[in-house]
């Protein structure tokens with residue numbers, strides 16, 4: 001197997017060769033300044049970088065190192081950058097973490113410790129790369145994306161009911177894809193050559209709904225200047241999809257019932273009975289059983305419409321689908337050349353997986369769309385998706401662990417250098433003796 005690439009950004013020639021030798025298990029690339037480092041990032045795309053913050057022209061400060069870090073993160077957000085700083089420069093190490101560094105360690109370098117940090121960074125990079133790939137396959141029937149068992153069940157049911165001429169009622173929360181499923185039923189049925197006609201019964205004022213559905217003759221009412229064909233008639237030979245059926249007013253419910261019983265309609269103001277051959281599919285997010293108990297929805301109409309009932313799961317009930325769909329929508333916007341963003345950062349992936357998605361697929365689609373507009377770099381962040389930062393506690397814990405490790409290292413090295421003389425150790429570390437004792441106690445370092 002080819003060796004993995006490790007970029008070492010270090011201006012000290014002595015340290016460069018020491019590190020090159022220590023990391024011979026990797027394919028080491030060495031850069032002595034910002035320009036060389038950025039070139040190496042572009043040319044080699046190393047998964048892991050160690051970056052000395054003290055680079056020329058500011059070898060004793062951290063400005064050039066932090067600037068280099070900022071650019072590396074912008075060019076290659078998936079690269080894990082481990083920064084090195086003098087132990088008195090804790091602040092710049094914290095700034096580096098805030099800028100997106102993966103970890104830090106205090107100089108002088110302890111090769112064994114750094115080796116562990118580097119190995120762990122390669123491991124995390126590999127896990128994240130695996131995660132970015134997502135599940136190998138997703139079922140996609142009629143543009144319906146899913147990898148979840150719950151939704152696969154629904155798709156199997158749809159396959160079965162498509163060719164039956166029975167009415168189908170889709171029950172599910174808003175944005176779960178009910179209209180998409182209705183279209184799939186139509187496409188898989190023997191009526192696919194006919195029209196798929198959809199009407200959202202909640203979006204049309206009660207007074208106009210009847211005319212929309214049944215059409216009207218010229219002069220049927222004020223403003224009826226010409227004969228208009230209704231949606232039901234338009235669906236002749238095809239499928240009529242009545243969305244939000246729970247919002248149909250009582251008087252229109254009666255007329256719909258008659259159409260379903262007799263399969264004929266009359267346009268408003270007309271006397272001619274027009275036979276209709278259309279498959280009826282309905283959907284609602286309302287609780288029709290409660291509405292029937294309270295007399296708001298006719299029971300006889302319900303039984304005509306609900307010959308086959310399909311329950312559509314919420315997005316939260318579809319394991320893994322949120323991420324799958326997020327990637328699908330991003331790809332869609334990429335294909336349409338509406339974004340250059342090519343993926344999601346680990347914090348975005350964690351946020352997408354953890355989010356409750358009460359607005360279901362529609363909410364997800366809208367957030368990804370927004371994020372493609374907001375994203376500054378090649379990767380979409382949780383902030384771009386406006387999903388808060390569920391990784392914050394994890395990042396804080398990581399920072400605490402890194403700090404503790406740096407403290408332990410500095411103390412252990414100072415103890416060795418001063419033959420265990422704790423006064424000298426405290427002086428070396430520029431802290432008071434009580435503070436040194438406190439630190440040693442809390443880290444469980446024995447005092448001689």
Ligand SMILES: Nc1ncnc2c1ncn2[C@@H]1O[C@H](COP(=O)(O)OP(=O)(O)OP(=O)(O)O)[C@@H](O)[C@H]1O
Nearest residue numbers: 143144145173174175176177178179180361362365
């Ligand atoms: N499984 C899916 N795969 C791909 N796109 C989906 C999926 N489910 C929903 N969508 C998309 O999400 C959006 C909302 O879906 P749709 O309009 O079908 O939901 P709905 O349940 O009918 O919503 P409402 O009840 O509010 O009318 C649409 O743009 C649709 O294309």
